[in-house]
Every structure is written in structure tokens, then in C-alpha cells.
Amino acid sequence: MAQNGSNNVKLLGTWGSPFALRAQVALHLKSVEHEYTEEADVLKSKSDLLVKSNPIHKKVPVLIHGDVSICESLNIVQYVDEAWPSKPSILPSLPQDRAFARFWAHFVDGKCFESIDAVAGAKDDAARMALAGNLMECLTALEEAFQKSSKGGDFFGGENIGFVDIACGGIVGPLSVIEAFSGVKFLSPEATPGLVQWADKFRAHEAVKPYMPNVAEFIEFAKKKFNV
Amino acid sequence: MAQNGSNNVKLLGTWGSPFALRAQVALHLKSVEHEYTEEADVLKSKSDLLVKSNPIHKKVPVLIHGDVSICESLNIVQYVDEAWPSKPSILPSLPQDRAFARFWAHFVDGKCFESIDAVAGAKDDAARMALAGNLMECLTALEEAFQKSSKGGDFFGGENIGFVDIACGGIVGPLSVIEAFSGVKFLSPEATPGLVQWADKFRAHEAVKPYMPNVAEFIEFAKKKFNV
The missing domain is CATH 3.40.30.10 (Glutaredoxin)
Incomplete structure (x- = not known):
């Protein structure tokens, strides 16, 4: 290339x-x-x-x-x-698709990360379970956005990785850590079938794989960081 | 037109x-x-x-x-x-100028509005004065961004109103309300000379004037809304 x-x-x-x-x-x-x-x-x-x-x-x-x-x-x-305007484009070309992409990217940075941080910082299991509901709501909304925009493809925009995937990709690692610590499955084939498959495709993408720690590495890192 | x-x-x-x-x-x-x-x-x-x-x-x-x-x-x-890609453009054309504009627009939406909300919601004068420092820091940063980017023009991008102005314009009304309620001058010719002039030019711009309540209307609105 x-x-x-x-x-x-x-x-x-x-x-x-x-x-x-x-x-x-x-x-x-x-x-x-x-x-x-x-x-x-x-x-x-x-x-x-x-x-x-x-x-x-x-x-x-x-x-x-x-x-x-x-x-x-x-x-x-x-x-x-x-x-670097050469292909591949990261943002889609149509204004409405660009607006859709920016909306969901900022949703991830706002509500989604806030919910993850809240669950991760909960003081006990009862508080964590109460806060888990907000995070599930976020993931349900993201699942709908995925179903709507992927049109049968692997990624949010369809066949190719793009802005929403890159934005959302940031939650894959943190989610796996809080799943491991809380025992709650946030991404599951029942509740978020699209996102489960998407996360696998995202992790395996050639532009992601070299930079994405695997789940075990993330958990080990979080254990050290938070002295667990 | x-x-x-x-x-x-x-x-x-x-x-x-x-x-x-x-x-x-x-x-x-x-x-x-x-x-x-x-x-x-x-x-x-x-x-x-x-x-x-x-x-x-x-x-x-x-x-x-x-x-x-x-x-x-x-x-x-x-x-x-x-x-509607016809002129005038709201975002600048160069990638680095677009990134600068997006950075400051999101700074306003993040730190700046958070600080305004914190000052507005303070439970008493002592708490308000403590929180006012954060807001002043935000405005000092915005003042620097204005000085850097306006290059002697009236607006953040120079001669013409653009993305940062439109983003920042949102704080003009709320600032005048918390100034009136707290007695603290957040925008002043001493601390933020560029922003003081900018706010005047922004309010008076033909694309802003029809939609921007004046200070007295804003204060009256806030008094009713918060039962003051």
C-alpha cells in the first residue's frame, strides 16, 4: 500500500x-x-x-x-x-450520513463513556447493578444504530470501517474489563447480536489489530492500574 | 440575498x-x-x-x-x-483550521458550559466564588484562542463569523445572566478585552440579531424560570 x-x-x-x-x-x-x-x-x-x-x-x-x-x-x-484525503474515506460523503456518523460518535463520547465510567467506579455490587441499566440502554441504542446503518455489512457504515466504528471501537476494551470485573455480560448475542459480531470484526480488522490489546491484556492492565 | x-x-x-x-x-x-x-x-x-x-x-x-x-x-x-455548500462557509477550508475550530467548539460545549452550569447552580456565594475560578480559566483560554485566530478581525476566524463564533455565541446569554445574579464580571475589558469586543460584534451581526434575546430579556426569563 x-x-x-x-x-x-x-x-x-x-x-x-x-x-x-x-x-x-x-x-x-x-x-x-x-x-x-x-x-x-x-x-x-x-x-x-x-x-x-x-x-x-x-x-x-x-x-x-x-x-x-x-x-x-x-x-x-x-x-x-x-x-490526507486519499481513499479510504473515514467520514461518509453525504451530509446526512456525515451527520449520522458525528451524532453517534459523540453519543459514544458522551452518554456511553459516562455510563461505562459510572459502572466501573460503582462503590459496590448493588450500585453497579443499578448503573448497569444506563449502560445497557446506551448499548441498545447503539445496536439499533448499527442495525439501521450497516445494511447487512460488517460495520456501521456498511462494508467498510468508518468514523462510527473508530469512535465505538474505544468502548470494546473498557467493556471487556467491566464485564470481567462485574460478571455482567453487556454485549450478548441475545441483547446486542449486531454489536457482538461487529466487535469481533472490528478487533480483527487489519487497521485495528496491531493497536488493540486482547481481552486478557486489558484485564491484567486494569488489575494493576486499580490495584485489584 | x-x-x-x-x-x-x-x-x-x-x-x-x-x-x-x-x-x-x-x-x-x-x-x-x-x-x-x-x-x-x-x-x-x-x-x-x-x-x-x-x-x-x-x-x-x-x-x-x-x-x-x-x-x-x-x-x-x-x-x-x-x-448547503454555497458561500459563506461556516467551517474554514484548511484541515488545521477546521481542527482548531472543532477543538474550541467542543471546548465550549464541554469545559465552558460545565463551568457556567456549576456557577449557576452554586448553593451559596462562597461556593459560587470558588467555582467562578474555573469559569475564568475557561474564558482566559478562549481569550487566547480569540487573540490567536482573529488576527485583528472581529471574529474567531478573522473577518467573518464562523464555527467557533457560533459555538461560543451560545455562552453570551448565559454569561450575562450569571453576571447579573452573582455580581461578578466574567467578561471584562481588563481580563478578556478580545471577548468583550467579540461579544458585541457577535450580538450585532445580522445573522444573530433576530434570534438573540437582549440581556434584560435573558435576565427576566431566568428570574421566571428559576423563581428568583
Whole structure:
């Protein structure tokens, strides 16, 4: 596959970050040569480069392209799509499809991640089960969006991986961790048949596989991180 | 000015909504003929059309274009820019400028509105003053973004009103309300000279003026709404 010229492209990320994953997948899809810098423990210390290039949020991922820094994962994915306009396109071409994609991507970043964080941070099993309902509602809505937009294909837009897949892909790892810790199956063939198949296809996609930790690695990582 | 054909365009909004304002300004800028429907008291009751067209969030604004519903204000503004690609453009053309615009628009929707809500909802003066610091930090960051991007022009992108202005315009009304209630001046010629001038230019813009309540109307509305 032809490589897009690097023009000095750097990505600051951290292992296991669902947001850094999005940027990695987008860069891979567009075959953008880049240098990846691991911000090893971004919660404890931040590199000077990270603070300088994302002074507002001081978070990964940051894409540095020449003298321009692009922050926030969905913003990076859209930038990559626009700055390297060669195929494949990440956003669809029709305005209504682009609006659909942005809506669901922001739904994932808003309600969906909030529900995941709430379940992950619940103080006991009773609280977790109460909060699990909100997360299931989110996943049911995503399942409907998948059924509506995939039209029998493997991904949200149909046959090809795109913006909603990349946005949603961020929840696959965190979901597997909270499933393991809570014993609740959030993605199941009964409740979310489309999403179960989608998650398998997403994990196995050639633009995702090199960057996506497997479930066991995620759980091991979470155990260490949260001292469980 | 030439009118863009309506093709059955409806906007569901509510008076005083900073988010509906964004959609109204975008439609005006693109001269899109449309029918506006006031959702009179969206906190107490929601029309069937609103619930049907925005089943996930059940909130205004919603833009209905033919048989497509577009929800969430920044999404609507981008949709309007893409579905009616005639000039003026709302998003800039260069990828790095588009990324800059999206970053600050989402900063307003995230940190900025969170800080405004926190100050507005503070239980007493001491709590309000403590929270005011976060809001001032947001406005200082916005001031820097304005200075950096306006290049001597009246708006965030320079001479012409654009995406960041429309996003930021949503905070002008709420800020004037919390200034009136708290006695704290958040926008001032000393701390945020660029934003003070920008807010005046924004309010006076021909695409904003018909939809932007004045400060006294906003305060009166807030007094009734919150029973003050």
C-alpha cells in the first residue's frame, strides 16, 4: 500500500487508551507514516511535549503534524481524514450520513463513556447493578444504530470501517474489563447480536489489530492500574 | 440575498436556548428558508415531533430536512454547512483550521458550559466564588484562542463569523445572566478585552440579531424560570 508522506507526523499516545486507539486506527487506514511516542504513565507524569502540545487538556492522544498540534481523538480522526484525503474515506460523503456518523460518535463520547465510567467506579455490587441499566440502554441504542446503518455489512457504515466504528471501537476494551470485573455480560448475542459480531470484526480488522490489546491484556492492565 | 430552496426544512427550537441559537444563526447565514417551531416549555413537556425526531436525547434543537432529522447543535451547524455548500462557509477550508475550530467548539460545549452550569447552580456565594475560578480559566483560554485566530478581525476566524463564533455565541446569554445574579464580571475589558469586543460584534451581526434575546430579556426569563 502506498504510504502517505510523513511530513514530520508524531502521535503521542498511551498503551490501552481507547482514545489513542482511534488516532492509531485512522493513521493506519490512511497509511500515514508517523512516529509514535508512548506517554508511559500519563496519569502520574506528563512529558513536556504533551503539556506543550495540549496545554488545555494535557491528555493523549495528540497528533503533531509539522508545527500544528491536533488534540482530542475524534478531532484527530476527522483531521486525518481531511489532511490526507486519499481513499479510504473515514467520514461518509453525504451530509446526512456525515451527520449520522458525528451524532453517534459523540453519543459514544458522551452518554456511553459516562455510563461505562459510572459502572466501573460503582462503590459496590448493588450500585453497579443499578448503573448497569444506563449502560445497557446506551448499548441498545447503539445496536439499533448499527442495525439501521450497516445494511447487512460488517460495520456501521456498511462494508467498510468508518468514523462510527473508530469512535465505538474505544468502548470494546473498557467493556471487556467491566464485564470481567462485574460478571455482567453487556454485549450478548441475545441483547446486542449486531454489536457482538461487529466487535469481533472490528478487533480483527487489519487497521485495528496491531493497536488493540486482547481481552486478557486489558484485564491484567486494569488489575494493576486499580490495584485489584 | 438568494434564498436556498427549503425542500421542507423545519427547525425545532425554544426561546432563549443557546443551542437553538446556533442552528438559527447557521440557517440564516446560508439563507435556508425554513419553518421554525417553538417548543414552548421543553423542560415540562415535549412535542410528539420532538420525541420522534430526537428519540435519544429528546432535546432541541432538531433540524428536520425532508425525512432526515439532525440532532445536537454543533452537528446541525456542520450539517447546514455541508448540505448547503454555497458561500459563506461556516467551517474554514484548511484541515488545521477546521481542527482548531472543532477543538474550541467542543471546548465550549464541554469545559465552558460545565463551568457556567456549576456557577449557576452554586448553593451559596462562597461556593459560587470558588467555582467562578474555573469559569475564568475557561474564558482566559478562549481569550487566547480569540487573540490567536482573529488576527485583528472581529471574529474567531478573522473577518467573518464562523464555527467557533457560533459555538461560543451560545455562552453570551448565559454569561450575562450569571453576571447579573452573582455580581461578578466574567467578561471584562481588563481580563478578556478580545471577548468583550467579540461579544458585541457577535450580538450585532445580522445573522444573530433576530434570534438573540437582549440581556434584560435573558435576565427576566431566568428570574421566571428559576423563581428568583
